[in-house]
Amino acid sequence: MRELSVGEVARRAGVAVSALHFYERKGLIHSLRTSGNQRRFSADVLRRIAVIRVAQRVGMPLEAIRQALATLPDSRTPTREDWARMSAAWREEMDHRIAQLLNLKDKLADCIGCGCLSLTACALANPGDSLAADGGGPRRWSPG
Numbered sequence: 622m623r624e625l626s627v628g629e630v631a632r633r634a635g636v637a638v639s640a641l642h643f644y645e646r647k648g649l650i651h652s653l654r655t656s657g658n659q660r661r662f663s664a665d666v667l668r669r670i671a672v673i674r675v676a677q678r679v680g681m682p683l684e685a686i687r688q689a690l691a692t693l694p695d696s697r698t699p700t701r702e703d704w705a706r707m708s709a710a711w712r713e714e715m716d717h718r719i720a721q722l723l724n725l726k727d728k729l730a731d732c733i734g735c736g737c738l739s740l741t742a743c744a745l746a747n748p749g750d751s752l753a754a755d756g757g758g759p760r761r762w763s764p765g
Contacts, residue, residue: 626660
């Protein structure tokens with residue numbers, strides 16, 4: 622398989638070279654080294670980067686992406702079936718985030734007057750002022 626330089630991969634994937642270095646440090650992609658210690662990537666890394674970028678765009682944390690890619694044998698390139706499996710697994714988390722955002726949208730007007738998110742009036746993050754026992758000031762943004 623043809624090997625690509627880090628600059629070629631960055632250009633073709635539409636990402637900065639620093640992003641490739643970051644992805645590699647996080648274990649999302651892998652490179653080989655030449656005798657001169659230059660990074661070389663197999664061309665199939667372009668599909669992995671595409672999967673990473675799409676997953677990031679829908680709000681998946683890099684650790685979740687890394688874990689999903691780690692399930693692939695021998696760090697192979699994800700297939701359509703792999704993507705379908707990964708995205709289906711992320712659906713529940715995405716549905717939860719959407720529900721949180723809709724809740725915030727619906728209750729935002731009540732929240733603005735609160736300021737510290739620990740008053741009785743904050744129906745969003747502290748219903749019934751349950752956090753008062755922990756002291757004053759903000760304690761959390763969303764229920765844990």
